[in-house]
Amino acid sequence: MSVTETQKIEELANREYKYGFVTEVEEDKLPKGLNEDIIRQLSEKKGEPDWMLEWRLKAYRHWLTMTEPHWPNVKYDPIDYQDISYYSAPKKKPKYNSLDEIDPAIRETYNKLGIPLEEQMMLAGVAVDAVFDSVSVATTFKDKLKELGIIFCSMSEAIKEHPDLIKKYLGSVVPYTDNFFAALNSAVFSDGSFVYVPKGVRCPMELSTYFRINASETGQFERTLIVADEGAYVSYLEGCTAPIRDENQLHAAVVELIALDNATIKYSTVQNWYPGDKEGKGGIYNFVTKRGLCKGVNSKISWTQVETGSAITWKYPSCILQGDNSIGEFYSVAVTNNYQQADTGTKMIHIGKNTKSTIVSKGISAGRSNNSYRGLVKIGKKAENARNFSQCDSLLIGDKCGAHTFPYLEINNPTAQVEHEATTSKIGEDQIFYLNQRGISKEDAVNLIVNGYVKEVLAELPMEFAVEAQKLLSISLEGSVG
Amino acid sequence: MLLEIKNLHASINGNEILKGIDLKVDFGEVHAIMGPNGSGKSTLASILAGREDYEITEGEIWYNGKNLLELAPEDRAREGLFLAFQYPVEIPGVSNTNLLKTAVNEIRKYRGEEELDAIEFLQLLKEKSKLVNLDEKFLSRSVNEGFSGGEKKRNEIFQMAVLNPKLAILDETDSGLDIDALRIVANGVNTLRSNENAIVVVTHYQRLLNYIIPDYVHVLYQGKIVKSGSKELALELEEKGYDWIKNQTEEVSA
Numbered sequence: 192m193s194v195t196e197t198q199k200i201e202e203l204a205n206r207e208y209k210y211g212f213v214t215e216v217e218e219d220k221l222p223k224g225l226n227e228d229i230i231r232q233l234s235e236k237k238g239e240p241d242w243m244l245e246w247r248l249k250a251y252r253h254w255l256t257m258t259e260p261h262w263p264n265v266k267y268d269p270i271d272y273q274d275i276s277y278y279s280a281p282k283k284k285p286k287y288n289s290l291d292e293i294d295p296a297i298r299e300t301y302n303k304l305g306i307p308l309e310e311q312m313m314l315a316g317v318a319v320d321a322v323f324d325s326v327s328v329a330t331t332f333k334d335k336l337k338e339l340g341i342i343f344c345s346m347s348e349a350i351k352e353h354p355d356l357i358k359k360y361l362g363s364v365v366p367y368t369d370n371f372f373a374a375l376n377s378a379v380f381s382d383g384s385f386v387y388v389p390k391g392v393r394c395p396m397e398l399s400t401y402f403r404i405n406a407s408e409t410g411q412f413e414r415t416l417i418v419a420d421e422g423a424y425v426s427y428l429e430g431c432t433a434p435i436r437d438e439n440q441l442h443a444a445v446v447e448l449i450a451l452d453n454a455t456i457k458y459s460t461v462q463n464w465y466p467g468d469k470e471g472k473g474g475i476y477n478f479v480t481k482r483g484l485c486k487g488v489n490s491k492i493s494w495t496q497v498e499t500g501s502a503i504t505w506k507y508p509s510c511i512l513q514g515d516n517s518i519g520e521f522y523s524v525a526v527t528n529n530y531q532q533a534d535t536g537t538k539m540i541h542i543g544k545n546t547k548s549t550i551v552s553k554g555i556s557a558g559r560s561n562n563s564y565r566g567l568v569k570i571g572k573k574a575e576n577a578r579n580f581s582q583c584d585s586l587l588i589g590d591k592c593g594a595h596t597f598p599y600l601e602i603n604n605p606t607a608q609v610e611h612e613a614t615t616s617k618i619g620e621d622q623i624f625y626l627n628q629r630g631i632s633k634e635d636a637v638n639l640i641v642n643g644y645v646k647e648v649l650a651e652l653p654m655e656f657a658v659e660a661q662k663l664l665s666i667s668l669e670g671s672v673g
Numbered sequence: 674m675l676l677e678i679k680n681l682h683a684s685i686n687g688n689e690i691l692k693g694i695d696l697k698v699d700f701g702e703v704h705a706i707m708g709p710n711g712s713g714k715s716t717l718a719s720i721l722a723g724r725e726d727y728e729i730t731e732g733e734i735w736y737n738g739k740n741l742l743e744l745a746p747e748d749r750a751r752e753g754l755f756l757a758f759q760y761p762v763e764i765p766g767v768s769n770t771n772l773l774k775t776a777v778n779e780i781r782k783y784r785g786e787e788e789l790d791a792i793e794f795l796q797l798l799k800e801k802s803k804l805v806n807l808d809e810k811f812l813s814r815s816v817n818e819g820f821s822g823g824e825k826k827r828n829e830i831f832q833m834a835v836l837n838p839k840l841a842i843l844d845e846t847d848s849g850l851d852i853d854a855l856r857i858v859a860n861g862v863n864t865l866r867s868n869e870n871a872i873v874v875v876t877h878y879q880r881l882l883n884y885i886i887p888d889y890v891h892v893l894y895q896g897k898i899v900k901s902g903s904k905e906l907a908l909e910l911e912e913k914g915y916d917w918i919k920n921q922t923e924e925v926s927a
Contacts, residue, residue: 616765625762628722629776629832630750630783639775643766643815 221278227251230378233278242358243350250367250377257371265534265561267476267503270441277379277412341394341425342387346414349385356387360418364447364484364511372443373480376412380445383414388423388454397653398427413444419454421487426457428656442501444479452487452514459652460508461660463500463667466531474502474531481508485517485546493520494537495651497660499667502531507565509538512546512574519548522648524660526667527560527592536566536597541577541607550581553645555664556592557671563595570607579609586644587617588637588671638665674735675700675840675871676721681732683720689730690716692896698840701868705882705907706875708893709915714875715759717893718844721873722756723749737839750776751783753839753870757829757846764816769828770798772816773835780836801834805861822849830861841865842873847881859884879911894918 221232230251234244259270336343342353350357367377388394419425429446442464448456458481467474477500483492494508510519521537539548548568556562562585570577585594596613618640626636641664642649649657676698683691690713698704708714720727721734723746734741737752744752764772777797778788789797798812805827817825826846833841843862847855862885866872874885882890882904890906891898894915899922900906910918 619762621762622764624722624724624746625758625764626772626776627746628750628756628758629772629836630747630780631772631775632745632747632779635775635779639767639771640764643764643768643771646766 221276223276224273225251225275225277225379229277233379236278237347237350239347239350240354242354246362246367247378250374251379253367254371254374254378257374259371265503265505265532265563267532270476272375275411275441278381335395339392339395340389341392342385343398344385346380346383346385346416349416353385353387356418357385357416360447360449361414361416362447364449364482365445365480370480372478373445376414376443376445376480380412380414383416383444385415386417386425386427388419388425390420391422392420393423394425398425411442413442415444415446416449417447417456417458418449419451419456419490421452421454423451423454425455426459426653428459428461428653430461430463440474440476442475442477442479444481446479446481446508448481448483448492450483450485450487450490450492450514450517453489454487455491455493456483457493458483458495458508459656460494460496460498461652461656461663462496462498462504463663465502466500466529467502469529475500477501477504477506479504479506481506482511483509483519484511485514485519485543487517488514488543489516490514491518491520493518493522493651495522495648496524496535497648497652497663498523498525498533498535499663501533504531504533504535506535507537509540510548511540511542512548512577513542514546515543516545517543518546520651521548521550521552522651523552524555524645524648524664525553525562525564526555526664527557527562528667528671529558529560531558531560533561534563534565536564536583538567538569539579541568541570541574541579544573544575544577546574546577548577548579550579550583551647552581552583553648554583554585554594555588555641555644555668556585556594557588557668559591561593561595563597565597565599567599567601568609569601570604570609572603574604575606577604577607579607581609581611583611583613584644585613585615586641587615588668634665634669637668637671641665641668674698675737676741676873677733677735679733679735681717681720681734682730683716683727684730685716685727690727690896691720693732694893694896694898696891696898698871698873700839700871702889703866703872703874703885703887705885705887705890705904706873706893706898707877707879707890707907707910709919710877712893713896714877714893715844718756718759718842718873718875721749721754721842722746747779748783750836751780755833755836755838755841757826757833757841757843759844759846759848761817761820761825761829763818763820765818767816768813769816770795770812773798773832776832776836797835802831804834804864805831806857807831823851823854826850826858827854827861830858834861834865837865837870839870840873841870842875844875845877846874847876847878855881856884879907882907892918894922 221229227248230247234247365373367374386398417427448458450456464475464477485492492510498504508521512519519539525533525535527533536552537550550566552564554562554564564583568579583596587594594615598611600609602609618637622640623633623636642661649660652660674697678694678696681691681694682689706714729742774794781788802809807827817828820828846858850858874887887904890902890904892900899918
């Protein structure tokens with residue numbers, strides 16, 4: 192974008208302000224605290240049908256009976272669930288009038304990532320009343336999707352417009368009884384996305400382009416459901432490379448994927464929520480339940496994630512390989528720096544015959560951070576000829592960080608073939624010096640090594656996303672080598 | 674003058690390793706630095722390249738008109754100083770091609786030159802790999818990972834050929850090489866030898882100097898250059914052994 196264009200947009204924004212553009216602050220927020228009354232109000236504000244309210248209440252009542260899980264390698268202060276507001280207007284009006292009001296550090300990061308100016312404004316919450324390409328592109332996309340019978344809408348809309356599909360599939364992979372945070376999410380989820388791809392349809396585009404912008408507005412308790420009917424294909428991108436500023440400390444999302452016969456779902460995530468400052472203060476607690484069900488024969492679910500943000504990440508995108516010949520994949524890069532903690536991995540549950548799973552996990556720890564891989568491969572009694580290959584690598588930068596690998600295997604069928612490989616390496620001063628001696632600076636040397644280390648995973652991301660992810664990694668590790 | 678070392682003293686953890694080195698290297702020259710183990714040869718090479726483990730307590734190093742000790746290691750490299758490592762490190766996941774592409778472009782950027790395009794760059798690599806009989810398949814392999822000792826050393830000389838330095842320091846490049854590999858390496862170095870560069874060969878043994886003929890030979894002992902001479906000095910050393918130097922030095926200091 193040229194300077195003049197930039198000026199034009201800024202002028203436009205300022206003019207709008209001059210004309211007395213008033214930010215309407217919708218005081219649409221529930222008081223802090225959680226009880227049945229709050230849930231009733233939440234459901235009512237969202238205009239939900241009774242069955243949805245009942246579903247939420249059942250989840251809430253179950254949640255009351257549960258205790259919060261604690262993992263040995265993740266430490267944080269207790270969360271006060273009564274000190275959280277569980278509903279606020281989903282679309283907050285912008286708080287700023289121009290990009291000049293935004294923290295220069297955040298703007299610098301946007302620039303390093305190469306995010307277009309208009310998206311920067313939206314991400315940062317700058318009031319701009321100009322018609323942006325990305326918005327119109329989104330509309331075009333929606334028309335195209337509609338033509339093919341693909342449903343791609345918010346969860347709130349889906350509850351009203353597609354109750355049969357929601358009733359059938361919501362909670363079918365992650366029931367509210369599943370875990371503490373899944374129960375909480377089921378009771379109070381704010382919004383999220385719903386995707387349904389009908390029989391035999393191949394979704395012609397990555398469901399992403401305008402998601403980056405929407406991502407800045409997604410709530411604390413996001414709920415996503417993706418259903419690929421027989422023979423369908425969909426690739427879905429979640430998240431954002433740009434740092435998301437958010438006042439909410441606890442994020443407990445639930446993502447459910449369902450692939451019927453011969454269907455494929457590819458789900459990619461780039462997560463870069465606020466990790467806290469260099470001393471470890473603040474930062475998002477990201478406690479997510481993500482699970483895919485390969486329900487039909489020859490179905491396939493592939494998870495790819497690049498996790499660089501959040502103070503604490505706790506997530507295990509999993510695959511239940513129920514259909515015969517179904518395939519589950521998990522490709523992960525998890526970076527922790529400063530005082531970040533990540534406990535992430537996957538579960539591959541083999542139930543059907545000839546099911547296959549692949550796990551490639553690449554952890555990178557720097558600073559004083561802790562990074563754990565925790566994975567389960569379970570081969571059921573009837574899963575004849577199941578195969579799994581797992582590779583879990585850890586890369587350490589500096590000597591104050593930690594990396595841990597916890598692979599769990601449960602094999603109940605003698606025909607299973609399970610392979611596990613694990614390595615731990617360290618970016619050594621010798622490697623950095625060697626690269627320095629070839630004319631490469633310290634930071635570029637670290638990037639070169641890190642990119643070499645993660646390329647297998649980034650190759651799984653859609654091209655455009657992969658380039659951003661690569662830049663994101665280098666930003667996340669800035670200053671990690673003295 | 675390309676390199677001028679004046680009264681260089683250096684220590685590590687309080688132990689003085691170099692105790693006053695003086696050395697001048699001009700364009701077109703090949704200098705050999707010989708000496709018994711522990712005499713400070715590799716320390717000198719590391720200090721020139723900019724390794725931070727050492728403390729320079731006294732002296733100066735001038736390189737091509739610049740104060741070398743004020744330059745960061747990567748800037749020394751960009752100014753044309755190259756170290757062929759005694760123990761080249763393995764860098765898993767980073768291909769030789771990727772390393773060299775990054776290095777060449779960083780160096781070009783520093784010099785205000787345009788980056789090479791992919792085709793020009795690959796041509797350069799192919800041409801230079803022939804110089805040390807390095808199979809093209811090595812280009813896509815991770816840097817030094819799983820290379821034999823000889824392959825690692827050949828890879829160092831290959832990198833030298835691609836980066837085309839003004840001053841190349843070969844730190845015990847002959848160690849661990851069989852006679853065939855030694856010939857290949859020496860042949861590569863000789864091809865690169867010109868009036869626009871200089872080479873400092875650090876070695877324990879005379880045998881590499883049968884193939885890379887030096888203009889000057891210096892003997893380093895206990896952190897000092899105790900004897901300098903022509904290529905014949907290397908032969909004399911080979912014949913009489915380092916004890917000859919040790920005895921002479923001790924006589925002088927006694």
